[in-house]
Amino acid sequence: MASLGGLVAGVAHELNTPLGVGITALSSIKDILEEIQTSVREGKIRKTKLDESLATIDELEKLAENNMNVMARIIQQFKFLSIDQTVEKANLFSLNSVVEDIRNARKEELQNVGITFNVDIQDNITLFSFQKGLIEVVNSLINNAIDHAFDSQPEPKIILAAMVRENSAVLTFSDNGVGVDVSIAHQIFEPFVTTKRRNGQVGLGLHIAYNLITQKLKGKIKLLDTSTTSNTCFQIEIPIDISH
Ligand SMILES: Nc1ncnc2c1ncn2[C@@H]1O[C@H](COP(=O)(O)OP(=O)(O)O)[C@@H](O)[C@H]1O
Ligand SMILES: [Mg+2]
Structure with a gap:
């Protein structure tokens, strides 16, 4: 990095x-x-x-x-980029309701661009972690789907799935769009990597998301190998209890 x-x-x-x-x-x-x-x-x-x-x-x-x-x-x-700009304390929260809040907050905007947002989350996932940090990452992935994924897809869709695996919450965020350009896929979390520079994009969104997940939420984020499909899928794995 x-x-x-x-x-x-x-x-x-x-x-x-x-x-x-x-x-x-x-x-x-x-x-x-x-x-x-x-x-x-x-x-x-x-x-x-x-x-x-x-x-x-x-x-x-x-x-x-x-x-x-x-x-x-x-x-x-x-x-x-300085991830500690917000002095957020870790707290106990329901992942299900946080995702529902995000969905409500972005509902109108997504409707306006014709994108369906599906959620597939295991019941009652409770996390002790940094809620705001996680919300920022999910919003950044939603922004990217809006900005980059859909071209002429007749039924644009994003899907957020989550489940608990051992001591981690595993979230996958996918879309049925054009897929990440192969020329940048290997460096997608590096700063200033963007395919839309001329449209005023600066290529910091995923870098900031990467920093938040790896440093603040003590987890991992990766772009799943999409060579077999043209869809984009990010997988995030974070500890369900950050204090451990
Ligand atoms: N859902 C997606 N579908 C297709 N390409 C994507 C998607 N998300 C990110 N990308 C690609 O990754 C690049 C980097 O994203 P990001 O770091 O958020 O920067 P920016 O949005 O400013 O371009 C984008 O320019 C785009 O090429
Ligand atoms: Mg972006």
């Missing part, structure tokens, strides 16, 4: 492109404004030319704004 130094270098690298685009856009706006000021001073301003310049300024401003937003998103996610 990437070291902190590697992460800082990664963030700097990721910020560089949007920052460059932003600076270029702003300096072009400055040039156009100077042109307009000169024409006004010399009394040579023409309406068509002015309209054209204003339209260009408008476009450049949007470009700068979009790139600032990308930077804000990167920094926002970077904050999540």
Whole structure:
């Protein structure tokens, strides 16, 4: 896994492109404004030319704004990399009701994009663990299904299953989408690995999920081998009692 130094270098690298685009856009706006000021001073301003310049300024401003937003998103996610930002105490909770809460919270959003969310959880799973950390991971997997899984799937579906095996809870989160691109599957939990960079994705979601599961929840997360099917399936294994 990437070291902190590697992460800082990664963030700097990721910020560089949007920052460059932003600076270029702003300096072009400055040039156009100077042109307009000169024409006004010399009394040579023409309406068509002015309209054209204003339209260009408008476009450049949007470009700068979009790139600032990308930077804000990167920094926002970077904050999540420090897993101890929330001082959450481990507590006793029902996995069944936590999952039901997540399902209710995301119901409308999933309905809007036509995704069915099925749950298949063994009755009465009680965990002594970090509830918020687990919720964040599940939400991140849901986000990814929404962002990456479905292309032209007629009946998009995500399934969260869970059962207890010895002293662990085993959760599997799968979707019937396009599957993870083979070119990144082996490094999917590394920071800044994304297939959607141009859409403003930054590739930190699964890295943060990995850190939460392995460090905070003392468990494991893996992408199951999907070479035989085109579906995506993540398996999470966490101790049912973190104090042991
Ligand atoms: N459910 C999924 N289906 C297909 N590809 C996925 C899925 N989840 C993750 N991926 C792939 O893993 C990459 C990394 O995910 P993530 O770390 O959350 O970064 P991001 O969502 O910002 O791209 C995604 O860009 C995508 O290519
Ligand atoms: Mg993501």
